[in-house]
């Protein structure tokens with residue numbers, strides 16, 4: 001049995017969780033900085049880092065207090081080491097390292113996207129390996145072939161804007177504020193997705209890469225040339241959301257065919273999108289693959305996925321070397337796993 005504390009501070013959420021390799025997830029806490037960044041229309045890196053400093057330690061104390069967990073019982077501290085905002089990452093990394101040193105346990109640097117792609121395994125009916133992962137967040141749109149824990153092959157990546165970034169920019173353009181994804185999908189509910197047809201970028205040529213910046217420009221020119229009424233806003237939001245969902249589904253199907261996998265997992269903030277889920281469900285039923293998600297609160301950034309990734313590491317990989325490490329850019333395929341034999 002091993003008890004692992006997970007710390008997530010890569011962007012604008014401070015997340016902590018404790019995972020027990022025998023009993024599963026014992027508890028988690030999240031503090032979202034969204035309200036603070038909303039005034040600026042996006043994440044301000046320096047403010048994010050400072051706020052993590054303020055929130056992280058009380059959040060850990062609060063969680064451990066509720067769990068009646070003495071810190072000395074922890075076997076490892078897992079922290080998001082990248083990719084992400086360097087100042088924000090350093091807060092989690094230094095806190096994890098300080099705790100690890102004081103407790104005499106290893107600190108485990110975790111890849112944020114590995115956290116996302118393992119998150120569906122926290123659910124009751126988890127997918128078995130192998131599977132394909134669609135990781136769609138504010139910073140990434142990736143398709144990854146997952147043969148097993150630590151065996152990741154990048155199938156496709158974004159060439160410019162990530163899917164979540166496209167949602168955020170569209171929201172700003174339509175005057176819907178930050179964060180954009182939930183706002184766009186809320187407004188889209190009252191719109192007609194067929195009223196305006198937006199392009200499905202990069203779907204008419206082979207390959208699994210994504211590009212959403214052209215779609216964003218299309219939204220911009222359409223909106224500027226329109227009457228900018230509430231009705232048009234809803235139609236633009238619905239048409240945009242439909243285009244993103246369709247594009248992602250087309251690429252997923254292609255990835256499933258290319259790899260021959262039968263299970264698809266979807267994670268990252270955009271995985272919370274209701275329309276994307278509907279489109280993928282229909283596509284999976286039609287083309288014979290099953291789709292898995294983390295629960296909604298674990299689609300977006302959280303500490304549970306980091307504690308879990310750390311716990312798997314403890315089980316499979318053994319000890320960490322204790323160096324303070326952060327990686328603002330970090331290819332998923334470069335992850336090394338020590339198998340312990």
Ligand code: KG4
Pocket residue numbers: 011136137138139140163164165167168179180181182185268269270271272273274299300301
């Ligand atoms: O995974 P995440 O919490 O943070 C990153 O690692 O980036 O993802 C945040 C992104 C934001 O761009 C946000 O607008 C988007 O996920 N998002 C959504 C929805 N909820 C969050 N996009 C579309 N529909 C949603 N319901």
Ligand code: ZN
Pocket residue numbers: 112116137138268269300301
């Ligand atoms: Zn994320």
